[in-house]
Amino acid sequence: MCSTINKILHSYCSDNSSINKRDVENCLLDIIGKTKTFLITTPEYEISKHEMKRFNRSIKLLKDGVPLAYIIGNQDFYGYNYLVDSKVLIPRAETEIIIPEVLKQGDLLFEKNKKLKLVDAGTGSGCIGLTIARERPNWDIVLIDNSFESIKTLNKNYNKKIHSNCTIVVSNWLKGLKKNIADIIISNPPYIEYKSKYLDENVFKYEPHYALFANDKGLRDIKILISQSKSILKKEGILFIENGFDQSREIVKLLKKNYYEDIDIILDYNGINRFTVSRNS
Ligand SMILES: C[S@@+](CC[C@H](N)C(=O)[O-])C[C@H]1O[C@@H](n2cnc3c(N)ncnc32)[C@H](O)[C@@H]1O
Numbered sequence: 001m002c003s004t005i006n007k008i009l010h011s012y013c014s015d016n017s018s019i020n021k022r023d024v025e026n027c028l029l030d031i032i033g034k035t036k037t038f039l040i041t042t043p044e045y046e047i048s049k050h051e052m053k054r055f056n057r058s059i060k061l062l063k064d065g066v067p068l069a070y071i072i073g074n075q076d077f078y079g080y081n082y083l084v085d086s087k088v089l090i091p092r093a094e095t096e097i098i099i100p101e102v103l104k105q106g107d108l109l110f111e112k113n114k115k116l117k118l119v120d121a122g123t124g125s126g127c128i129g130l131t132i133a134r135e136r137p138n139w140d141i142v143l144i145d146n147s148f149e150s151i152k153t154l155n156k157n158y159n160k161k162i163h164s165n166c167t168i169v170v171s172n173w174l175k176g177l178k179k180n181i182a183d184i185i186i187s188n189p190p191y192i193e194y195k196s197k198y199l200d201e202n203v204f205k206y207e208p209h210y211a212l213f214a215n216d217k218g219l220r221d222i223k224i225l226i227s228q229s230k231s232i233l234k235k236e237g238i239l240f241i242e243n244g245f246d247q248s249r250e251i252v253k254l255l256k257k258n259y260y261e262d263i264d265i266i267l268d269y270n271g272i273n274r275f276t277v278s279r280n281s
Helices: 005-012 023-032 036-041 049-063 070-073 099-113 129-134 148-157 201-206 220-232 248-257
Strands: 073-079 078-085 118-119 139-143 166-170 182-186 233-242 259-267 273-281
Touching: 005 023, 005 129, 023 070, 049 070, 070 073, 073 118, 073 129, 073 148, 078 129, 078 148, 099 129, 099 166, 099 182, 099 233, 118 129, 129 139, 129 166, 129 182, 139 273, 148 166, 182 220, 220 233, 220 248, 248 259, 248 273
Parallel strands: 118 139, 118 182, 139 166, 182 233
Antiparallel strands: 073 078, 233 273, 259 273
C-alpha cells in the first residue's frame, strides 16, 4: 500500500520514538530524492511501494543504531558532500572548524613562497584534504592513508578534474615522504584510548576501529606524527593535529620537547580543546 510522506513521518516521528526525527526525515528525502523544502510544501506526495520498502529497511538500521551517514552513504563537510561507508570515519563537525584556520595560515605562507604543499595524514574519506584542495586549487595537496579499504572510498570522492592538485599516497604515516617538503601537515589521527568510557556505543559498534583507537592512552599515533613531521616539514612549516579533550597538555609538552614553536590550542563548538597547532623551528 502507498502512503503520503506526511503520514509516514507522523507515524515514525512520535515523541516516544527511539530514533531521531531529523534522521528519519533525511532517510526519506534520500530515498525519494527530494529536498527539505519539498517535504514542507508537498506533504501529500505519495511514495511508491519500492520506496516504502527501502524506507522500512533504513528505519530498521536506524533503530539498530547504524549512523545515518552510513545508511544514506554520504556526509556533508564544509559545504561539500563526501561518500562514506563503514571503512572510513564519518566526517565530523568538530574537524570542520580547523579548515578556515588552515586556509588563513596557508594563505600567508603561499603569499611568501608563491607555492604550498599540504599533507593530510590519515585522510580517510578525504574530507580534510579534498576540501582544502577545492578551496585552494593553487596548493599541492598530498593525501595519505595506510588502509587500502579507506583508499578505495577516498578514490570514490577523488575526481581527477576537480582535484587535479591532489596526490594520493599509501603510507604508514609520513614514512613514504621526502624530507623538508611540506609547508603544512594536518592530521586527524586515531586518538581514542582503548576501552574509553566516553565513547558512544554506536561509534564503537559501527565505525572502523583503525580510525578510532590508539595505544598509549590514545597518543601513540600523535607521538609518531609529531616526531616524523619534524623532518618532513620545512622550517616554519605548520603542524595541525586533532586530539581528544584531555590530551592537549601532553601534546604541548611533546611539541616543546621536539622544539616546535608558536604552540596554540583551538577549541571546537563545545569549547573543548580540539586542535593543537605548532610551527617547526
Ligand atoms: C580519525 S580517522 C580521520 C579520517 C579523516 N581525516 C577525517 O577527519 O574524517 C584516522 C585515519 O587515519 C588512518 N590511519 C591510521 N593509522 C595510520 C597510519 N599508520 N598511517 C596512515 N594512516 C593511518 C586511518 O585509516 C583513518 O582513515
